[in-house]
Amino acid sequence: xxxxxxxxxxxxxxxxxxxxxxxxxxxxxxxxxxxxxxxxxxxxxxxxxxxxxxxxxxxxxxxxxxxxxxxxxxxxxxxxxxxxxxxxxxxxxxxxxxxxxxxxxxxxxxxxxxxxxxxxxxxxxxxxxxxxxxxxxxxxxxxxxxxxxxxxxxxxxxxxxxxxxxxxxxxxxxxxxxxxxxxxxxxxxxxxxxxxxxxxxxxxxxxxxxxxxxxxxxxxxxxxxxxxxxxxxxxxxxxxxxxxxxxxxxxxxxxxxxxxxxxxxxxxxxxxxxxxxxxxxxxxxxxxxxxxxxxxxxxxxx
Amino acid sequence: xxxxxxxxxxxxxxxxxxxxxxxxxxxxxxxxxxxxxxxxxxxxxxxxxxxxxxxxxxxxxxxxxxxxxxxxxxxxxxxxxxxxxxxxxxxxxxxxxxxxxxxxxxxxxxxxxxxxxxxxxxxxxxxxxxxxxxxxxxxxxxxxxxxxxxxxxxxxxxxxxxxxxxxxxxxxxxxxxxxxxxxxxxxxxxxxxxxxxxxxxxxxxxxxxxxxxxxxxxxxxxxxxxxxxxxxxxxxxxxxxxxxxxxxxxxxxxxxxxxxxxxxxxxxxxxxxxxxxxxxxxxxxx
Numbered sequence: 001x002x003x004x005x006x007x008x009x010x011x012x013x014x015x016x017x018x019x020x021x022x023x024x025x026x027x028x029x030x031x032x033x034x035x036x037x038x039x040x041x042x043x044x045x046x047x048x049x050x051x052x053x054x055x056x057x058x059x060x061x062x063x064x065x066x067x068x069x070x071x072x073x074x075x076x077x078x079x080x081x082x083x084x085x086x087x088x089x090x091x092x093x094x095x096x097x098x099x100x101x102x103x104x105x106x107x108x109x110x111x112x113x114x115x116x117x118x119x120x121x122x123x124x125x126x127x128x129x130x131x132x133x134x135x136x137x138x139x140x141x142x143x144x145x146x147x148x149x150x151x152x153x154x155x156x157x158x159x160x161x162x163x164x165x166x167x168x169x170x171x172x173x174x175x176x177x178x179x180x181x182x183x184x185x186x187x188x189x190x191x192x193x194x195x196x197x198x199x200x201x202x203x204x205x206x207x208x209x210x211x212x213x214x215x216x217x218x219x220x221x222x223x224x225x226x227x228x229x230x231x232x233x234x235x236x237x238x239x240x241x242x243x244x245x246x247x248x249x250x251x252x253x254x255x256x257x258x259x260x261x262x263x264x265x266x267x268x269x270x271x272x273x274x275x276x277x278x279x280x281x282x283x284x285x286x287x288x289x290x291x292x293x294x295x296x297x298x299x300x301x302x
Numbered sequence: 303x304x305x306x307x308x309x310x311x312x313x314x315x316x317x318x319x320x321x322x323x324x325x326x327x328x329x330x331x332x333x334x335x336x337x338x339x340x341x342x343x344x345x346x347x348x349x350x351x352x353x354x355x356x357x358x359x360x361x362x363x364x365x366x367x368x369x370x371x372x373x374x375x376x377x378x379x380x381x382x383x384x385x386x387x388x389x390x391x392x393x394x395x396x397x398x399x400x401x402x403x404x405x406x407x408x409x410x411x412x413x414x415x416x417x418x419x420x421x422x423x424x425x426x427x428x429x430x431x432x433x434x435x436x437x438x439x440x441x442x443x444x445x446x447x448x449x450x451x452x453x454x455x456x457x458x459x460x461x462x463x464x465x466x467x468x469x470x471x472x473x474x475x476x477x478x479x480x481x482x483x484x485x486x487x488x489x490x491x492x493x494x495x496x497x498x499x500x501x502x503x504x505x506x507x508x509x510x511x512x513x514x515x516x517x518x519x520x521x522x523x524x525x526x527x528x529x530x531x532x533x534x535x536x537x538x539x540x541x542x543x544x545x546x547x548x549x550x551x552x553x554x555x556x557x558x559x560x561x562x563x564x565x566x567x568x569x570x571x572x573x574x575x576x577x578x579x580x581x582x583x584x585x586x587x588x
Contacts, residue, residue: 046588053420054413054587070420077310081417089331089409096330097411104323104418106313111305144414149310 003065004030004151004183006051010060013046013207020046022207023060028185028200030151033178035198035215036187039295043207044187045083048156052081064152076105080145081154087141088129094140095125098147107147115143120169134161142173152183159190171197191288201287205295219290228258228266231279241273242266255279315419320428321435323418324402328436333401337394338440344394345387345444352383353455360459376456378549380464381473383452385548387444388477392484392544393509395437397502399488402429403578404498412587426579429489437485441478449474473548476564480544483571487540490574493582513541534558543567 006028013021021043028034038044049055051062053069064072064079072078088097098112116125119139124132132140138158145153153174159167167190174197178184188194194201194215201218203210211218232238235256239248245260258266263282270277328334356379363374406412419425453463464470488505495501516539524532536542537558546563 049586049588052417054416056584056586072420074311074313074315075420076418077313079417083413084410087410087413089327089405089411091331091333092327093330096326097414100323100326100330101414101418103326104315104320104415106315106319108305108309108313111310114304148313149307 004181005066006062006064006152006183006185007066008047008051008060008062011047011050011057011062012059013043013050013055014058019207021050021057024204024207024209025060026202026209026212028183028202030183031178031181032199033174033184033186033197035194035201036185036204037189037191037194037201037291038187038204038210042204042295044204045156046207047204048081048083048154048185048187051154052079052083054083074105074148076101076107076148076150078148078150079152079154080148080150081156082138082141082145082158083154083156084141088137090130091128093126093128094121094132094136094143097129097140098144101144101147105148111147115146118146119143135163135166138162138166138170142170150182153177153185155184155186157187157189159188159193167193191291192286195287203291203294210294215287219285219287221290227283228261228263229255229279229281229283230258230266230270230277231255232270232275232277234275237273238266238270238275241269241275243269317424317428317431320419320424321432324428324432325435327405328398328402328432331405334398334436337398338443341387341391341394341440341444342447344390345447348386348389349383349448349451352379352386353451355379356383356455357459376461376464377467377469380452380456380461380467380470381549383455384445384448384465384470384474385477386448386452388480388544388548391440391444392480392541393506395433395440395481395485396488396491396505396509398436399433399485399490400492400501400505401488401498402433403489403492404496404501407496408498416587422583423579426489426493426575426582430486430575433485433489434482437481437483438478441481445474445477472560476548476560479564480548480567483567484544486571487574490571490578493578494574496585509541513539516542537562537566540567540570543570 008027009025011021011024012019024043024047036044036048046055050057051064051069061068069075069079088094095112095116098115099109102109102112113122113125116122119142121136121139121143124136129137129140138161142158145155158170162170171193174184174186178199186194186197198215200212200214202212203218211221213221229251230238231254235250238256242248242258242261243265246265247259249257251257263280267277267280359374359379360376406415415425416422449465453465456462456464491505492501495504517536520533520536524530537546543563543566546557547560547567
């Protein structure tokens with residue numbers, strides 16, 4: 001059992017008739033950023049909360065470095081978690097919020113100011129939490145998670161409410177932490193952001209595992225290749241020149257969307273027919289497309 | 303100098319750290335301030351009333367009607383004056399205890415608290431200990447005010463300070479205990495009803511109105527069964543139990559001994575604490 005590895009096996013949570021998480025098994029490796037994706041209500045938050053012993057599973061187990069969270073000798077030293085942005089007393093200052101946690105964990109009090117500095121919150125440290133923007137709340141959450149300099153970081157929708165600069169800051173921070181050998185597990189809705197940030201992805205829907213692997217394997221795993229976009233002043237002639245395997249649909253912006261053949265075949269057909277081409281691109285499938293195809297029809301209210 | 307990883311490795315969450323953390327939670331918000339002001343105001347009102355009552359009992363007992371028998375005893379009045387402010391004071395510390403728990407759910411800090419200390423029994427225990435400390439601290443301040451004002455009053459009545467009498471000393475000490483116990487009730491109620499508004503309103507209404515309603519019910523029951531003994535069972539109502547504990551036996555005819563009230567109160571505190579802890583251990587934090 002390697003240090004910092006997260007192992008979830010057969011994990012289940014039932015609320016009356018709803019299976020929020022259904023026999024979920026996966027591992028998350030240290031030294032990598034793992035994106036945890038799923039439609040609303042897929043069971044992401046419930047899974048993370050079971051991993052942290054905040055919610056009791058109805059079946060299966062979840063361990064971090066081979067132990068249940070509650071059995072870790074120094075939980076905050078080992079695991080840092082950001083579960084929701086609005087989780088401090090509204091009337092307490094951000095700095096005092098961290099002091100409360102430091103005292104309970106037995107960490108030296110000066111760690112508080114170091115972490116405020118790390119997340120760039122020093123000027124707002126003595127202001128009350130109710131005056132914080134969503135972005136500042138996320139930063140305070142990160143500061144809280146980093147108090148114990150943990151080996152494992154678990155973040156639930158950390159990019160929510162961050163501005164573009166904040167998102168970039170978060171991306172750089174998480175990438176650096178993973179490069180230092182830490183385990184970073186991030187749930188998110190922002191698929192383009194995940195494509196840039198994550199090394200591995202886990203996709204769940206309806207509480208069940210849909211797929212699990214590196215970003216490129218998951219994206220390339222979609223059966224059919226990408227669509228070819230072609231722009232030409234003589235659309236009908238080009239369509240007629242393409243061979244029978246090709247399906248041509250007119251795109252909204254006047255371009256043709258061709259599936260069934262690849263870009264070189266479209267180019268060759270255009271040359272043969274003597275049709276002028278203004279644009280010829282293969283639209284590579286991305287994480288968003290993979291996600292939508294893999295989870296289509298599985299989202300929604302249960 | 304920045305904190306080294308070795309320092310973090312050495313860090314251990316001890317009982318003292320947890321209690322310090324709980325005290326910090328209270329100190330770093332404004333609510334306790336309002337409760338302190340409320341308690342101070344009420345104590346001054348209660349002192350004035352109790353001294354007025356004692357003054358007439360000593361100087362013009364006829365004012366109190368023909369049944370004033372027990373109410374002329376100086377020990378009774380000393381116990382009463384030196385524990386002035388108990389009635390609403392107990393309610394205020396109970397509300398502080400309730401907030402110690404319900405704030406965690408209202409502001410969603412329960413997540414951070416249980417992530418820091420996943421052993422929930424330990425968290426509740428540290429809240430209970432902190433609650434007792436806070437309840438007692440408030441009681442000490444109130445008692446100091448009562449002692450200063452009361453000593454002056456009894457001097458004017460040529461009764462010395464009355465502080466040499468054991469029943470009076472006992473009342474003062476047990477009053478301190480009562481404040482601790484009522485804060486424990488508060489913590490336990492908070493774990494039973496985590497909705498802040500519901501918990502505070504239920505507890506305050508039960509405390510203020512429930513006591514009188516229970517009294518009426520006991521009188522009706524006693525008349526119906528034609529039995530005076532039934533009235534003694536009033537001590538099972540927690541607020542009556544704490545009054546019996548501090549003032550009982552002295553001056554109130556037919557009241558059970560002080561230790562009966564103490565035992566009843568202790569029993570409630572233990573049951574409430576255990577039930578609250580068990581419920582919190584099972585609860586899903588989401």
